[in-house]
Amino acid sequence: MNSDENTPTFLEDVKINVKIKLSALWATLMFLYLYLDFFKLYEPGSIEEILAGRVWEFEITQAWALSAMVLMTIPSLMVFLSMALPAKANRLANIIVGALYVFIGIGTMIGEVWYFYLFGHSLGVLLLLLIVWYAWKWPKQEA
Template sequence: MRTSQSPTALSNPSSPSTLEDLRMPVKAKLAAAWTSFMFLYIYVDYLALYKPGFLDDLLAGIVYEFNTGPTFVAIALTLMAIPILMIVLSMTLPARVNRIANLVVATLYIPITVFNAASETWTYAYFYALSIGLETLLLVFILRSAWTWPRRTPQQA
């Protein structure tokens, strides 16, 4: 049996069954997406600690064939700090600079995200495919949101 909404709910915006759906500012969308990206990024690194042998390698000063010296730690911090900073920058930068920053940073993070799984074994293929897939979807969402940022017409200014 097919059900439909009552005509009053569709034609009357103040009807109790009509949900309010306000337009979210692009800045808020971008900040939310970078927050989600950052949590995924950090949680994937955290869950990697549970892989057999990972902690032994870490204690020996090796992560993915790289020595965990000052250079590695500085690069890792930089790679984590950028999405963290993009949260606040997405909310505070002027629209034009904000758009460019989001387009550039999200574009740069797509290959970085894919590279993070390049050295992984097939044992954890699902884990890395899922995490990289979700991170990439968020980056594509950021790119699309920044690319399609609404413009004001001269009458609106």
């Protein structure tokens, strides 16, 4: 009988660097945003509203499109910046941008009645709170 058969085994649990966690959370959030916007098109009347030049309560203009683009560019860039910025700047950027987008996510849900949208943005807010949490708890190392 081999003595190794009686030795308990455990799954290896590799410690993941906080930069990778943050980047993965931002990437997950971006996929969630894409799916929310895509499924929003399936709401009755959504396409007609877009064809009439309106999205939600906003008129579709150059300024609206630019604003929407900037709003989605920032978390897109955070996927990269979470990996590339030095620790101190990275931590600060993730806390500030993450907290800002928590408020944006909550604001997006105001007046919404579709469950998928409420669920998706609630999950988005949870992901953003995790981003802020991981950045806040960034591991320290001795000098």
